[in-house]
Amino acid sequence: MLEWSDIVLRLGVATLASGLVGLNRDLHGKPIGLRTxxxxGLATALAVMLASPAAIEAGRLSDATSRVIQGILTGIGFLGAGVIVHAEQHKVKGLTSAACVWFTACIGVVCGLGHWRLVAVALGFAFLVLVLGGPLERAIHRLFGGRNTDDLPPAP
Structure with missing residues (x-):
């Protein structure tokens, strides 16, 4: 059985890491935020830890835990789909926020398994994409012509 400190660490890091991604979305006026x-992240970490605590403690992934992870990553798509909105003129909006829903579910899974280096590296890359992706995308479109940069959304 996992120690209390390990339980608090895994669930706390999952909540905090996923919440930070949500804060980024909220600060940019997106339809999903820190609480969601x-x-x-908290729910997915909890589900993974509940699936097979003995296997997680031993550092191996049981069949039950694998099935729970598969179900989470499949089912979370429904929540992400709810964030995607079809706007006027057939423009799709909310794909980045939907991807963030899926990403935070993955962060929850990894926290539930206790793989801290994966959490740190994945969060680092996610924030690079969220912070620098929009400006880089606009700069490339301006440089190479691409579509009209006025049509591109503002920086996330």
Missing amino acids: LGLV
């Missing part, structure tokens, strides 16, 4: 994504 914090709860996605």
Whole structure:
């Protein structure tokens, strides 16, 4: 059985890490925020830890835990789909926020398994994409012509 400190660490890091992604979305006026994504990360970490605590403690992934992870990553798509909105002129919006829902579910899984280096590296890359991706995308479109940069969304 996992120690209390390990339980608090795994669930706390999942909530905090996922909540930070949600804070980024909220600060950019997106339809999903800190509470929603914090709860996605917390719930997925909890589900993974509940699936097979003995296997997680031993550092191996049981069949039950594998099935739970598969179900989470499949089912979370429904929540992400709810974030995607078809706007006027057939423009799709919310794909980045939907991807953040899926990402925070993955962060929850990894926290539930206790793989801290994976959490740190994945969060680092996610924030690079979220912070620098929009400006880089616009700069490339301006440089190479691409589509009209006025049509591109503002920086996330």
